[in-house]
Amino acid sequence: MEGSLCKFRLAMGLISGTSMDGIDVCIIKINISDSSRDDILDFSVVDYMTVPYPHGLKEDLLNIGINGRTRDVCLYHSLLGRLFSDAAKAMMEKLHIKSSDIYVIGSHGQTVLHLPNPVQLYGHSINGSLQLGDPSIIANHTGVTTVGDFRTADMALGGEGAPLVPYLDFILLKQHFMETKRVGVFLNVGGISNIFSGNPHEGMNDTDMECIGFDCGPGNVLIDSLMQIFYGREFDQDGTVASEGNINDSLLSWLMKDKFVLRSPPKSTGRELYNADYVHEIVKKCKDDSISNKDCISTVTAFTACAVHYNFKQYVQALLNDQAESDIDLFVSGGGYRNNALVKCLRDCFKPVKIVSTDELGIPCDAKEAACFAVLAYQAVAGCKNHLPSVTGASGSTILGKVCRTDLQRK
Template sequence: MSGTSADGVDAAVCAISGSGKSTQVRLLHFTCQPYDAEVRAEVLAVSQPPAGTVDRLCRLHYVLGEVFAQAALAALRGAGLSPADAHLIASHGQTVHHLPAADPLGRWLARSTLQLGEPAVIAQRTGVLTVANFRAADIAAGGQGAPLVPYADWVLLGDPQHDRAVQNIGGIANVTFLPAGGSLAEVVAFDTGPGNMLLDGAVRHFSGGARSYDTGGALAATGTPHPELLAWLMAHPFLAQPPPRSPGREAFGSEYLAAILAQAAARRLSEPDLLATLTAFTAASIADAYRRWLPRLPAEVFLGGGGTHNATLRRMLAAALPGVALRTHADFGIPDDAKEAIAFALLGNEALLGVPANVPGATGARPAILGQICFP
């Protein structure tokens, strides 16, 4: 899979047995295959209208099928396996547009989402049955198509005695609340707001594209958050929207970043001060979402995604959630960067078994079997 940061393809080779809460998952190998610079630039470009023309989307859909196929083959080689050893490939694809609010077109009203990376190409290049397009069934069943990882969170990370939150910080940040001993129907999950997307965009802006992220939050650590700009950011209407909710790149994408850069320029903020403010925005929006929309604060939070590596963000989040223990997926034996790829492997397994794997409390949908199958 590749997330909204569009930095490459995460591929996990997993041995899976069972289904539902009895599922057993063992990670055999994990790799991240960075996008070529030209591919990443095209992904970011077509994710914003009006650049996302039909000819560019059509071409990129098949190019990404090739890219994902090569990532799957590389992961299998890393595990010491051949394609003949694999029962299925589960591919989330690359989200380029996500419209979770029903949009009218004449007499029709529909939510929609678009993930690129043609699964037929993956199946043909690898010779392995491929399950893909997971979000479509949830939308067809009345949901928002996101977040989908909460099912894996419930399977892998629930605890019989302690309330837990699982906080992914990718391009977009999302939380799964797992009540102690809770059933799937009791799981609450939603997107909290921006993760790394605005930070990465600001770094690319200031560096002229030479840098793509603030390594470890080092630059932000030398700056000071600007209170007035932070208050302006926290007034974003998405943050007041009750769950289920799932923004796309559209909500916190290039237009919003341009507005932030204009605000920063008017206040003559340095790059470190703006990065500190944006880092504080991610932390504050996560903490605000917990207090507004979770049944109660969890005893502990498991952090995952690229934001886990940002020490400044982790420090700010700890300050915003006093008394809540912050841990990582690695503390639970799951590599922080591998979690979402593992989650889609699990969803692919449930698809073949005919088991609904969306979380109605996360997306607002009816239970649905997720994924479409392409044979090699």
């Protein structure tokens, strides 16, 4: 991997998101030269894959988030450490590489509880976020230094600990502007949707670019839950059901009164808000108003897009100095990009903004979040600050992640 002028390192990222359907694994190649800058990494995606969770695990994890029994938290923290380790080793086997070829693993783990809003406990203002999947287990089962528990340091400085993916968006935004002189807006639609952009300019560096990023509202989480209730399916494949239904204006107007959607940033959320109770309220509303299942799915899909667009207009566009929408590129990632009905709604809302996937930037839309945690881990072990306080609301910048080292070398 060493060369006289340039060398590269391989980093791996692991994450399971709000959808809780499996472990996303991504390996990136980071090129390093004497002219490398910490805030603009020269990297590319080598490969990525998703390792499905065992049947029934999603339901167990959802119950942990609701009930929070200490015994289950303890055992599943270890179990997910093993499952994430197995996923990492499966990727190494796929590429025929050894643990010694991997410089670092970054694992986000599995969020089971995210409490960004502080509460008072014994005279202290406390918030917290819990990700299962012990990084020490991953390090010692793979033989690779592993960085995990990324949210805690940000929250220690008063931030919400989320979203963290805008750090990668920040890098991509600068690269895109340098190459095209066009402004990029980055939208990730996983279980939750989040958006990021900034006001790039000539001669910018990592300290003088204004930027904004936050969770907009639901991504796939409501659609998936309703599909399970109405049709017994995990998700709306290609957005087929939504495409067959019609948007109900009354239901859409009711949904758009969502307090989180209307709240100003910084803000982050998860299944703590968009949970079974929330879904049941939608089902009840549809039953009371005689709204069909297909029209419900179609309308909630439109709600997801409209919530994003509302937040773009309210909070992002002002930062872009009223940049002409025809000069803006919206890069979409996450499973939501596979939902054709959702993408159509986004195109209708954002017209004439150009909407493409992050594949156009060399980052497969299904690999972006995992790639981000590979980047965050690489920066952590390099001693570089790796988050955006202006996004999370932290009082200052720091280095996110707990580094778990190991002397083991797996063959």
